[in-house]
Amino acid sequence: MKKSLLLTLAPAAALCLAAVAAPAHADSGTSYQATLSSINGSGASGTFWMTLNGSTATIKERVSGLAPTFSGAAYPHVQHIHGGAMGTCPAASADTSGDGVISTTEGAAAYGAVLTTLSTSGDTSPAAATNLKTAGMGGSYNYSRTITLDAKTLSAIKGGTAVVVVHGLNPSTLSATAQAEKSDLVPSLPLAATSPAVCGKVVVSQMTSMPDGSVATGGGSTSGLQDEGLLAAGGAMLLGAGALVGARRRFAAQR
Ligand SMILES: [Cu+2]
Numbered sequence: 375m376k377k378s379l380l381l382t383l384a385p386a387a388a389l390c391l392a393a394v395a396a397p398a399h400a401d402s403g404t405s406y407q408a409t410l411s412s413i414n415g416s417g418a419s420g421t422f423w424m425t426l427n428g429s430t431a432t433i434k435e436r437v438s439g440l441a442p443t444f445s446g447a448a449y450p451h452v453q454h455i456h457g458g459a460m461g462t463c464p465a466a467s468a469d470t471s472g473d474g475v476i477s478t479t480e481g482a483a484a485y486g487a488v489l490t491t492l493s494t495s496g497d498t499s500p501a502a503a504t505n506l507k508t509a510g511m512g513g514s515y516n517y518s519r520t521i522t523l524d525a526k527t528l529s530a531i532k533g534g535t536a537v538v539v540v541h542g543l544n545p546s547t548l549s550a551t552a553q554a555e556k557s558d559l560v561p562s563l564p565l566a567a568t569s570p571a572v573c574g575k576v577v578v579s580q581m582t583s584m585p586d587g588s589v590a591t592g593g594g595s596t597s598g599l600q601d602e603g604l605l606a607a608g609g610a611m612l613l614g615a616g617a618l619v620g621a622r623r624r625f626a627a628q629r
Pocket residue numbers: 452453454455456488539540541
């Protein structure tokens with residue numbers, strides 16, 4: 375893509391493109407990522423990607439290895455952006471009750487309170503935190519949603535305290551003591567149902583495109599958002615409107 379763009383433009387254009395690269399990148403948003411690692415012995419893992427434009431967050435997430443079923447149905451894994459605390463995932467020592475499980479409450483000293491619910495539809499506020507109907511479903515899933523983040527969540531992300539947590543453990547992996555306990559969040563549920571299964575700190579990412587599910591995300595893939603911004607800026611500055619349309623068409627054909 376870049377090669378054909380440079381061929382299209384004169385050398386002076388390349389210099390000009392370099393000069394506008396920074397603002398073009400800023401306009402395309404800031405990318406964040408979290409590597410989701412197993413806690414409480416869940417054995418699950420995943421990745422969270424987010425591009426933030428103002429308060430609009432385009433989120434993709436893949437999780438695998440979670441408990442697949444609960445009471446004979448797909449296991450609802452509630453998931454959130456926590457924040458406002460240490461911006462870390464809890465260590466084993468966070469299990470202050472000694473039952474072998476870091477409950478959601480025990481982990482809060484590390485990752486903080488629920489700021490945004492990564493629900494599959496509707497409410498994304500903390501009020502939806504334990505809505506099992508809009509949770510991630512099953513042992514492995516892909517999540518993709520564009521949502522508006524509130525001021526607290528934006529502050530946590532920019533301040534480096536945001537942590538993604540996916541909840542829901544396989545009860546059979548818990549100690550006998552923990553299996554008999556009730557959830558600290560929803561007393562009608564067992565402790566396993568709401569305890570953290572994977573956790574990852576949200577950090578600024580160098581990626582220039584979101585993974586697309588069916589498309590490989592290696593270094594050779596199209597860096598969509600950023601290059602589109604470059605095209606627009608370079609085109610407006612150096613090419614006529616007609617040439618910009620042509621450049622966009624070539625861009626589209628190569629995607
Ligand atoms: Cu949570």
